[in-house]
Amino acid sequence: MAYEIPVTQARAELADLINRVVxxxxxxxxxRHGKPLVALVSAADLARLESLxxxxxxxxxxxxxxxxxxIGAMPSAPGERADFGIVAHHEPLA
Incomplete structure (x- = not known):
């Protein structure tokens, strides 16, 4: 479980918060206003998150x-070429 702290209080206690994390x-x-803004996590936690x-x-x-x-090659549905204005046709090499 994470410890939550308002941003105004976190500014004043940053050094203590860093020690708690490390x-x-x-x-x-x-x-901020009761909504999560950022999280302080250890460098090891960050590395695990990035690797995940x-x-x-x-x-x-x-x-x-x-x-x-x-999927491979699939034939076009009847009339699909006309519906989408496709005029080119690809013939595979023999």
Whole structure:
């Protein structure tokens, strides 16, 4: 659970908040009008968050590539070319 503190109070207690995050292994959420504004987290937590984000992006990209490669060539629906004004036609090389 994160410790919440208003931004006005956080300004006055910044050094203490940094110590709580670094040495107390806490997370601090700074609020404005009761709404979360920013979070103070340790550098280790930030590194974990960034690596998770990178893993999600890579996994999402792999899912898209996998999906597209499974689709392959599909014929156009009847009349689709005329509906979209497509006049070119691709003939695969023999």
């Amino acid at each position: 040495y107390g292994d806490e997370r601090v959420v700074v609020t 984000k990178a893993e999600e992006v890579t996994a999402a990209g792999e899912r898209v590539i996998s999906s597209v490669s499974r």
